[in-house]
Structures are given as C-alpha cells and as structure tokens.
Amino acid sequence: ILNVEQSPQSLHVQEGDSTNFTCSFPSSNFYALHWYRWETAKSPEALFVMTLNGDEKKKGRISATLNTKEGYSYLYIKGSQPEDSATYLCAYDLTNAGKSTFGDGTTLTVKP
Amino acid sequence: NAGVTQTPKFQVLKTGQSMTLQCAQDMNHNSMYWYRQDPGMGLRLIYYSASEGTTDKGEVPNGYNVSRLNKREFSLRLESAAPSQTSVYFCASGGQNTGELFFGEGSRLTVL
Numbered sequence: 001i002l003n004v005e006q007s008p009q010s011l012h013v014q015e016g017d018s019t020n021f022t023c024s025f026p027s028s029n030f031y032a033l034h035w036y037r038w039e040t041a042k043s044p045e046a047l048f049v050m051t052l053n054g055d056e057k058k059k060g061r062i063s064a065t066l067n068t069k070e071g072y073s074y075l076y077i078k079g080s081q082p083e084d085s086a087t088y089l090c091a092y093d094l095t096n097a098g099k100s101t102f103g104d105g106t107t108l109t110v111k112p
Numbered sequence: 113n114a115g116v117t118q119t120p121k122f123q124v125l126k127t128g129q130s131m132t133l134q135c136a137q138d139m140n141h142n143s144m145y146w147y148r149q150d151p152g153m154g155l156r157l158i159y160y161s162a163s164e165g166t167t168d169k170g171e172v173p174n175g176y177n178v179s180r181l182n183k184r185e186f187s188l189r190l191e192s193a194a195p196s197q198t199s200v201y202f203c204a205s206g207g208q209n210t211g212e213l214f215f216g217e218g219s220r221l222t223v224l
Contacts, residue, residue, distance in 0.1 A: 004154075032211045043116075043202065043215035044155075089154060093211050097162060098143045099170065100213060102154035 002026055004092045006103035013080050014111055020076045021106040023090030027071030032093040034100060035064050035075055039086045047075075047088075080110040114138050118203045118216035125193045125223045133188040133219050135203030143206060144186035145170075145213065146178060148199040155202060161186055193223045 005024045013019050025033065032051045036044040048057040053068040061078045077084055087107045091100035118135045125131055137144065142163045147155040157170030161180040175197060177189045186205075190197055200220050204213040 006154075034211060034213075036213075043217050044213075045215075046212045049211055091155075091213075096211070098145070098206065098211055098213070099157060099160055100211065101171075102147075102156070104152065104154040 002092060002094060002101040004090060004101050004103040006088075006090055006106050008106060009104065010107040010109070012109045012111065015081060017080050017110075018076070018078045019080055019108065020074050021088060021108075023073045023075070023092075023103055025071050025073075025090075025092040025101075026094075027069060029094055030068045030071075030092075031095050033066055033068075033073050034091040034093070035073070036089040036091065037086050038089055038105065044089055075106075077108070080108070082110045082112050084108060085110045116203055116205055116214050116216040118201075118219055120219060121217065122220050123222070125190075125221065127194060127223060129193050130189070130191050131193065131221075132190075133201055133203070133221075134185070135187065135216060136185045137203075137205035137214070138184065139205060139214060140183070141205040141214075142183070144180065145204040146176075146186070146188045147202045147204065148172065149202060149218075150199050158188065158201075190221075193221075195223045197221065198223045 035047040038044040050066040055066040087105040089105045091102045116137045145160040146158040159178040161167045164183045203216040
C-alpha cells in the first residue's frame with residue numbers, strides 16, 4: 001500500500017490570508033502527482049497534474065510545486081477567499097495506469 | 113455534457129441485502145474506477161477497469177464485484193451488504209496518460 005500523507009488535516013484562516021499545505025508521497029518511484037479541489041456536496045475536480053521534478057503550476061491565486069526527489073508537493077493559496085473553502089486532495093500515480101492513491105485531504109475554511 | 117453519472121444517489125440497505133451501483137461516462141475514456149470515501153479518510157480504490165472487458169482489484173475490493181458492461185458503463189455490486197460498507201461511493205473515469213480523473217456526484221450508501 002502506497003503512503004500518501006497530507007498536512008495539516010484542517011486549516012482555518014481569515015479572508016485575505018495566504019496559506020499552504022503539504023502532500024508527501026513515496027520518492028522511490030513516481031509518475032504523476034495530482035491536486036483536486038473538493039467542495040462540500042460536490043465531486044472532486046482536478047486542479048493540477050504535475051509530472052516533472054521542479055514543476056510549478058498556477059491557476060489564478062492557487063499554485064503548486066513538486067519535488068519528486070524528496071517526495072513532496074506544496075499547494076499555495078494567495079489571499080484566501082471564502083469561496084476557496086473546500087477539501088484539497090492530492091493523489092499520487094506510481095504508473096501511467098491512472099490508479100491514483102489519494103491522501104486524506106486538507107480541509108480549508110476561510111472566514112469572511 | 114453529462115460527464116460521469118452514477119445512480120442511485122442515496123440508498124439504505126439492510127445487512128445481507130444486495131444492490132448494484134451504476135456508472136456511465138460519455139467522455140470516451142478507456143479507464144473507469146470505483147472509490148469509496150469514509151469520514152476523515154481519503155478516497156480508496158475498490159476496483160478499476162483499464163479498458164472494456166478488463167477489471168482489477170484496488171486497495172479495498174473485499175465484498176464487492178464489478179462489471180465493465182461496455183466502454184461507457186462500469187457497475188459495482190454488493191452481493192451481501194455489511195454495515196462496514198456504509199460509505200459514499202464515487203465512480204470516476206479518465207486517468208490514463210494525463211492521469212486526471214473525472215468524478216461522478218457520489219452515491220451515499222447506508223447499511224443497517
């Protein structure tokens with residue numbers, strides 16, 4: 001069983017704060033790392049997929065980095081807004097078969 | 113564009129009853145997946161199908177069977193439901209190459 005760990009488990013911030021969370025995964029073998037955003041009562045939606053060491057992806061105020069040599073990825077949210085409140089999942093692919101192993105997620109709550 | 117649709121959205125069963133969760137995708141993806149999500153935990157893979165006519169076990173397959181009826185449809189069957197199978201079930205498609213998964217809206221199953 002592959003171990004994918006996310007921290008922190010939950011995070012409460014004020015509107016306007018910037019925040020970041022971590023995803024750790026096995027560094028010995030790697031194909032891809034995904035970040036998903038999961039809003040309450042909806043289904044997870046893909047944010048980023050990263051495949052190369054040093055990859056950086058950005059979508060609006062959200063960005064992500066990848067370090068495959070040490071086995072971690074960071075997700076950053078700049079100037080958090082209440083609509084950013086969601087659970088953020090990372091998922092690790094060992095091969096291109098698409099059998100992602102998910103972390104338990106980080107639940108972000110942004111207070112107005 | 114419907115994406116991934118799964119039915120039913122809610123179901124209550126008694127221990128020992130059987131039921132089938134249906135999933136269909138209209139994105140012409142080869143790969144389809146069934147995940148379960150339990151409180152405080154991430155998504156865990158039950159079964160997946162890399163292509164029509166093939167299925168493989170994931171992390172937590174015990175107590176489940178699947179059928180890949182055609183390229184569009186992938187069903188999950190509980191032959192004799194147990195309280196430990198109370199969960200939210202998500203069907204997904206996609207995954208190969210880019211690895212991005214597209215999820216259905218989830219099916220909440222309660223086994224009494």
